[in-house]
Amino acid sequence: MKKATIKQEVSFEGVGLHSGEFSRIVLHPDDGGSVRFLIKGEMIPAHYQYVVNTNHSTDLGKNGLVVKTVEHLMAILYILGIDSLVVEFLEGFEVPAMDGSGYYFYKSLKGLVYEIDKEREFLKIEKPVSVKNCTARIDALPSKDFSVEYIGSVEGSLKDHRVKFKGNAKDIVFARTFCYDYQVEALKSMGLAKGG
Incomplete structure (x- = not known):
């Protein structure tokens, strides 16, 4: 299979979910073979080695510069098979929240x-791998086909709910960031959710 980019530049703008600041990004076609974020002249690879924060968002950083809340955009790039482009920040430092999902990126x-x-x-998973913290666990298991299964609860409505993702974009592009009203003040006290 071949790598892919986009045919033309695409821009997005809006408020950042956590910073509450206006942001404008442009996605540029690129044949370099990887996804990179460009901010203030610094190129930050979209690679786990550059993850600097995972507290309610996935943030990438290099040489003191950080791009915030990249997860919805990165999920859509993965779903579409786009693995070579440059995301340039013209204003701000956080990917615009849009409607809280990846839908507008996908569309x-x-x-x-x-x-x-x-x-x-x-990446070939040859033996089971498990990563845990105090409230969650992720298991990666060897398989011939790609599939993801999420088992979780949504307080007040779903308990131990199972969702399987087998590659159909429509099953995941509308997934939204959310929290409960009683969590808002705690998030804001941490400097988060200013744009939510």
Whole structure:
């Protein structure tokens, strides 16, 4: 399989979920073979080695510069198979929240996917891997096919609910960031959810 970029530039703007600040980003086609974030002249690879925060968002950083809340955009790029482009921050430092989901990213990018002449690399899970914290666990298991199963509870409505994702974008693009009203003050006291 080949890597892919986009056929033309696409821009998004809006308020950042946590910073509450206006942000404007432009996604540029690129044949470099990876996703990178460009802010104030610094290129930050979208790679786990550059993750600097996972407290209610996934933030990437390098040399003191940080791009915040990249997870919805990165999920849509993965779903569409886009693995080569540059996300440039023209204003702000946080990916715009849009409607709290990845839908607007998906809608704008789905018809622009363009293959480039580079082979895609794959991660092969050869033995079970488990990562835990005090409230959650992620297990990665060997399999011939890609699938994701989420088991979780939503307070007051769902208990031990199972959701399977087998690659259909419509099953996931509307997933939204949310919290309960009693959690808002605690989030704001941590400097978060200013744009929520």
